[in-house]
Amino acid sequence: MVTRVFCQTVLHTVSARPLRSAILRLIPRTALLPWLSSRAVSVSEWPLLSSPPRDYSLPNPSWSTEMRRLYEYYDSLCEKEMEGGEKKPGGWGRLPSYNRTLKYAAGGKCLSKLLKEKARLFTRNTEEQGAAFEYVVFMNKSEKRCVCIFQAGHLLEGPPGNVHGGAIATIIDTSLGTLAGYLSGIVMTANLNINYCSPIPLGSVVLIDSVLDKVEGRKTFVSCQVTSSDGSKLHTEATGLFISINVGHLFGG
Numbered sequence: 001m002v003t004r005v006f007c008q009t010v011l012h013t014v015s016a017r018p019l020r021s022a023i024l025r026l027i028p029r030t031a032l033l034p035w036l037s038s039r040a041v042s043v044s045e046w047p048l049l050s051s052p053p054r055d056y057s058l059p060n061p062s063w064s065t066e067m068r069r070l071y072e073y074y075d076s077l078c079e080k081e082m083e084g085g086e087k088k089p090g091g092w093g094r095l096p097s098y099n100r101t102l103k104y105a106a107g108g109k110c111l112s113k114l115l116k117e118k119a120r121l122f123t124r125n126t127e128e129q130g131a132a133f134e135y136v137v138f139m140n141k142s143e144k145r146c147v148c149i150f151q152a153g154h155l156l157e158g159p160p161g162n163v164h165g166g167a168i169a170t171i172i173d174t175s176l177g178t179l180a181g182y183l184s185g186i187v188m189t190a191n192l193n194i195n196y197c198s199p200i201p202l203g204s205v206v207l208i209d210s211v212l213d214k215v216e217g218r219k220t221f222v223s224c225q226v227t228s229s230d231g232s233k234l235h236t237e238a239t240g241l242f243i244s245i246n247v248g249h250l251f252g253g
């Protein structure tokens with residue numbers, strides 16, 4: 001709390017770039033948890049929020065039967081607290097997903113001003129359920145792997161009846177970036193290499209299965225396959241390179 005108020009107050013008043021960058025380097029990583037996305041955070045970790053933000057990774061009425069079936073399957077593999085406080089081991093965890101980044105993390109005026117009040121996460125920028133990116137990410141920490149269940153909405157059309165290649169790249173970047181961020185902290189995409197093997201029908205549900213290939217210093221190499229929900233058809237393959245950065249890099253430091 002003290003750190004947060006300190007950061008907000010100082011950043012609000014400091015405009016000199018080098019000094020601002022130095023201060024941003026001091027902000028604890030927890031101040032950017034939603035950007036890291038990743039380590040399943042609970043809303044209670046954002047005490048300055050007046051109301052809990054919507055978790056977009058939870059089922060909503062637009063989800064198809066197949067989307068729900070897959071959600072329930074992976075949810076059943078998740079670690080759960082049982083009666084008596086014991087945890088049912090599962091190895092998997094669902095990651096919450098919000099449509100804003102720094103404002104929720106810091107809760108204060110300063111950072112929301114830096115990023116502008118209207119900024120929204122690209123993949124969560126419409127309130128119309130089912131229209132664009134409906135997805136949920138399940139992480140398996142010990143396997144260094146995550147699975148994203150993705151239902152492509154009608155606003156993502158590219159070739160008639162099929163999903164736009166840029167939208168596919170976006171959900172791949174999100175899945176790979178979530179895995180890299182989970183494993184390596186704050187990262188940015190340096191390189192994405194995508195092979196489009198077969199079109200993804202609009203409205204269908206696909207699985208994006210991402211794994212860690214290797215970590216070399218600041219470089220995290222990850223890769224994924226996008227398949228039909230039953231795994232029988234390969235739609236897309238991709239590799240990604242993510243570079244670990246200081247927080248200040250996001251602000252031009």
Ligand SMILES: CCCCCCCCCC(=O)SCCNC(=O)CCNC(=O)[C@H](O)C(C)(C)COP(=O)(O)OP(=O)(O)OC[C@H]1O[C@@H](n2cnc3c(N)ncnc32)[C@H](O)[C@@H]1OP(=O)(O)O
Nearest residue numbers: 034035036037173174177178188189190191219241243245
């Ligand atoms: C809240 C939910 C979030 C869900 C996840 C969403 C994920 C979305 C992630 C994104 O979309 S990020 C936005 C798109 N990416 C960018 O805008 C990044 C723009 N590029 C940069 O900011 C910098 O180029 C970058 C941080 C990637 C690297 O700059 P640095 O100055 O920190 O690193 P440097 O250039 O010193 O390179 C470090 C190492 O990485 C290597 N490297 C850097 N860029 C590379 C590249 N493009 N290809 C291959 N190698 C690369 C570089 O050669 C070097 O290797 P060595 O250490 O072995 O010498």
